[in-house]
Amino acid sequence: MKKIFLSFGIMALLALQAQAQFTVPALTYPVAALEPHIDKQTMEIHHDKHHAAYVEKLNKEVTANALLKDKSIEEIVTHVSKYNKAVRDNAGGHYNHSLFWTVLGPEGHTLSGPLLEDINTTFGSFDQFKNAFADSAKTRFGSGWAWLIVEGGKLKITTTPNQDNPLMDVVKVKGTPILALDVWEHAYYLKYQNKRPDYISAFWNVINWNEVNRRYNDAKKKK
């Protein structure tokens, strides 16, 4: 009898997951692939617990608000002022983390071509860009994100608090994000404790520049 109830329980859980509007995307690399720069345990907790919690809460909002039904995450964040704070936080959390996992990758990626040329022209040099981005990430007070965006065809660095992002209609500096860095403590505390600058330095080793480049090309086409 117990087995039957257990089977029903599992089936109900699977059915619930199948119905969920939003799900946590799987990582495209092993969870330890970013070691030693971003450790396996941080990645596991960050992806499997923190991101999953944003998705779970966002799905709860979807069941409570018919306006969210069948909307893409981009549609929701772009018009986030229409919704409550829980939607802003959790839709932002889902969009931001989904993007973040894709712009990370094992060591070894290099940047070349039009994006590198644009970075050099816009910021003076790649090192000057790195310094400006790192300074923004370091000085983002409390929890938030640092971004490289394309706005009106031009590259810009910006930051947002909490789970806001540059697509949202509620933020001052808007644009299409092509690179993101999570500076919430949950992204680095296990390995780096209070040393956010060390985490930011390590980040440069694990950027998937192919993906950033792809996002850059798409964003440039949109202008």
Ligand SMILES: [Fe+2]
């Ligand atoms: Fe995070």
